[in-house]
Amino acid sequence: MKKFTKESLKSYSGKNGAPVYIAANGKVYDATNSFLWQKGKHMADHHAGQDLSPALKRAPHTAELLERLPLIGLLDEEK
Amino acid sequence: MARVAREMVQNAGVDVDQLVELLVKNAAAELTTFYYYTILRANLIGLEGEGVKQIAETARIEDRNHFEALVPRIYELGGELPKDMKEFHDMSACPPAILPDNPRDVKAILKVLVEAERCAVRGYSHICNLTAGKDHRTYELCLAILNEEIEHESWFSEFLGEGPSGHFLRLGETSPFVGKFFK
């Protein structure tokens, strides 16, 4: 499975037509086709291309909803 | 815009622009749901479907009422609805409640309905959490909407047989919680 760093994830922010990748709990998901992640933004507050694990703790849902998206890689949380 | 009302919310520590964006997104979810539920309702036919039609209709009307109730609060807080309805559709806080591929599959329609309500329950719970003790008017409005959304979720979930039923169909007028915000 593809490995991402926090740095390499930044180019998948959904801006200027880039793919929309989001990371949480060490996993990277492809949200490009998600209605709720259009242009890399979710619920007025969350931006793609980064590790959103802390923000997920405040969300009205668990990581279970991320399983709706294709899992495409793992995040190396050290780098 | 209600300048002082907005100032009070801001001073209480709420990010008002973000709150307004969420309110607009949820208003979009309500109006688009009203539209998509019209199609779902029209397809609830036959022995199985007709039994579900009335709750789908009540939820549809109440979702439209939620849209009506949210709009004044959006403008009070300095927000506005997009001029372009296509943009409004696409910014919805919930995905479109699209008719299943097999429109005669009543269970599949019920699943679309219950998922739409679950999305709404999540959205309004979040707005209530953001505004509790800070923006009293938005809180009370979203709590009223949340009460109705939870009932909708329960109706559809109980029709799907997910657990014992604690609810009856709406008796009396629609929107018993939200009515005071748009009458």
Ligand code: HEM
């Ligand atoms: C304040 C924070 C958040 C709010 C209010 C929020 C709200 C929502 C809502 C209402 C839904 C639809 C749920 C449903 O269909 O029942 C949703 C879906 C989703 N959320 Fe969030 N969320 C938040 C934070 C996050 C974060 C931080 C992530 C990522 C780590 C995330 C990832 C997702 C995903 C992947 C979906 C499913 C998308 C799909 O089905 O295409 N959310 N969220």
